[in-house]
Amino acid sequence: MSLKNFLLLEGTLEDATAGSSIEIGGDEGHHGARVMRLRPGENILVTDTDGYQVEATVTSVSKSSFDIQLCSAPMHEPAPETTFVLVQALAKGGRDESAIEMATELGVDRVIPWQADRSVVQWKGVKEEKGREKWRSRIIAAVKQSRRARIPALETAVTSAELVPLIESAVSRGAMVLALHESATERLGGVTRELAMRAANAGEMPGEVWVLVGPEGGISDEEIRRFSAAGAAPVLLGNEILRASSAGPAALAALCSVIGRWQ
Numbered sequence: 001m002s003l004k005n006f007l008l009l010e011g012t013l014e015d016a017t018a019g020s021s022i023e024i025g026g027d028e029g030h031h032g033a034r035v036m037r038l039r040p041g042e043n044i045l046v047t048d049t050d051g052y053q054v055e056a057t058v059t060s061v062s063k064s065s066f067d068i069q070l071c072s073a074p075m076h077e078p079a080p081e082t083t084f085v086l087v088q089a090l091a092k093g094g095r096d097e098s099a100i101e102m103a104t105e106l107g108v109d110r111v112i113p114w115q116a117d118r119s120v121v122q123w124k125g126v127k128e129e130k131g132r133e134k135w136r137s138r139i140i141a142a143v144k145q146s147r148r149a150r151i152p153a154l155e156t157a158v159t160s161a162e163l164v165p166l167i168e169s170a171v172s173r174g175a176m177v178l179a180l181h182e183s184a185t186e187r188l189g190g191v192t193r194e195l196a197m198r199a200a201n202a203g204e205m206p207g208e209v210w211v212l213v214g215p216e217g218g219i220s221d222e223e224i225r226r227f228s229a230a231g232a233a234p235v236l237l238g239n240e241i242l243r244a245s246s247a248g249p250a251a252l253a254a255l256c257s258v259i260g261r262w263q
Helices: 026-035 092-106 126-146 160-172 188-200 221-229 247-259
Strands: 005-008 021-024 043-047 052-061 066-070 083-089 110-115 176-180 208-213 233-235
Touching (some): 083 092, 083 247, 160 208
Antiparallel strands (some): 043 052, 052 066
16 A cells, blocks of 8 residues: 555544544645645545544545545554653754754654744744744644654744743753753763663653754853753763754754664
8 A cells, every 4th residue: 555645634533433534624635635636546644633643545536625534443653751852943044944844753742942042033023923834834744754643842932031941840840951062061972871771771761851952153151051050961962063953853863762762
C-alpha cells in the first residue's frame, strides 16, 4: 500500500473504527482535492491532533473536499515519557523558522518563541500574529513531512524577563533546562553521557528537557546570568559555532539518541 500522501484531520479519531467514513473538508479538503489531486482508490495516512493515526482509502472527491474510509481502527501514539521543549529566539533571514521546522521533524513537543535581547526580528502587534502563523505553517509542513502522529504545541512568544519564571517553574518540576552558549564550560556531550548512563542503569529520566537557543548574536551575558540563577545549565555544543537555524536541531538530535526516541 502506497502511503505517500499524508493529511491532518481537524478533530479526533479516538472513537473511529475500521470501515468508518469521514468527510475531509476545510483547508485539508481543498488541499487534497485541488492541490494533491487525490482520486478515489488512493491510499493516504491520516493523523489527528490527539496522537491518533490510521491508513485510509479515498472513496470520493469533490471540488473542495473528499471522503475517506478507514482501513483499520486508528492507532494511538502515547505521549513521550520525556518532553522536548525548544525555546527558539527570533532570528532574521527565516533562520528561526528553519530551526523549528527541523526540530519538528526531530520530535520536539513544545516550541516557545523567544524575543531575546539580541533578536533583530521584533514581534510587536500585528507582526506577532503574522510571525506565529509563519511558524505554525512550518510546523504543520514538518509534521506532514515526517508523518508524525503528534503536532508540537506552539506557545505564546516571551521576552527574556518572562522566560526566567518559566525556567524556574520547569526546574521545580524536575526538568533539565539547557542554554546553548559559546562561553559555557560544560559540553552537551557530558549531558548526553549522563543521560545514557541513566538509561543503561534504568535510572529516572527527566520528564522534560528544555533547549534554549539564542539569536545570531547569541545569548547575552546578562541573560545567561539570569537563566543560570533560575536553574538553567549553560552548555557548549562543540568546537563549531552553529547558526540559530541549526543549533537547536543539532542539540535535539543528540538528545534523541540517548533519551530513547530513536531506539
